[in-house]
Amino acid sequence: MKRSKLKLYGFNNLTKTLSFNMYDVCYASTEEERKKYIAYIDEQYSAERLTGILQKVADTIGAQVLNIAQQDYDPQGASVTMLIAEEEVEKQDVVAHLDKSHITVHTYPEMHPQDGICTFRADIDVSTCGKISPLKALNFLLRSFEADIVITDYRVRGFTRDVKGKKIFIDHRINSIQNYMAPDLRHAYDLIDVNVYQENIFHTKMLLHDFKLDNYLFDMTEKDFSPKEVKRIRRLLKQEMYEIFNGRNMPAIKD
Known part of the structure; x- marks a missing residue:
């Protein structure tokens, strides 16, 4: 049954934040190959390419980009921060949006000192206020990174009011982040939820089903x-x- 549209008093100032830790795991047998892997990751996930991904996120959720800051790091890694608004704004209104709506990504390539294991992590935050929802970007981001492991959080903070002054602490139905995940993505991963419903906090962990060794060798x-x-x-x-x-850390897996 379709829900009636909420009639609010003033601006919808609920803050909705979708956060990801996405991990790619690889085995590189020699020091030279490990350096090549890090160089490959730096090229694939440069600040320029990450900026392109975040711009598509903004388009997907219907946000107006106000400002972009990007940085590549030495020896590796990149960061991009994008300030967004719900709609196109006048110049004098920009300051009101700076601490409310943003998209950020930070990358962390690293390697195991002995075992040849290399891990790439991307941390992403999509934070919005008003009608636009970061959940609209969920499937796009999962497909963009094709991660082996995903740890994702969604939280709704604050409250807004209806025309009678009643507080509204969440303005949409949700009991799991999985509600907004495409079926093919749900079926590709083992998923565990840890949710705190009374606090509007939702947490989902994802581990890729299929393990084909060739996909993890560099x-x-x-x-x-x-x-x-x-x-x-x-x-x-x-x-x-x-x-x-x-x-x-867990007990060693036996052969």
Whole structure:
């Protein structure tokens, strides 16, 4: 049944924030290959390309871009911050939007000092106020990064009022971030929810279903390793992924 449209007193100042930690895991067998992997990630996720992704996010949620700041870092990593508004604004109104609506991304390539495991993490925040919703960008961002592990949070903060003065702490139906996820993405991952409904806080962890070793090897294939090495590399990769997914160090996986 379609819900009647809320009639508000003044501006809808509910703040809605969608946050991601997205992880890509890879095995690079030598120091040279690990350096090549980091260089590849830096090229693939440069500040320029990340800016393009965030501009598409703004278009997807129907936001007006006010300002963009971007930075590549040495030796690796990039950051982009984009200030947005619900609609086109007059110059004198810009300040009112600075602390309310923004999109940011920060990247963190790193590697295990001994085992050849390399991990790329992208942290993304889409924060809006008013009618526009960051949830509209959920599927686009998941598809843009094709991550092995995703830790995502959605939170609605503050309140607005209807015309009679009654406080409204959330203006849409939701009991899980999965409600807004495309079916093909839901089916591609193992998902766990940890939600605090009374606080309008929603948390979903995602771990990719399929594990094909060739997808995790940089500049090599499974055929380049002995069966014993294949078993060891598979164990190392799964250990890394399970620990990231569970958010803690875990007992070693046995061969």
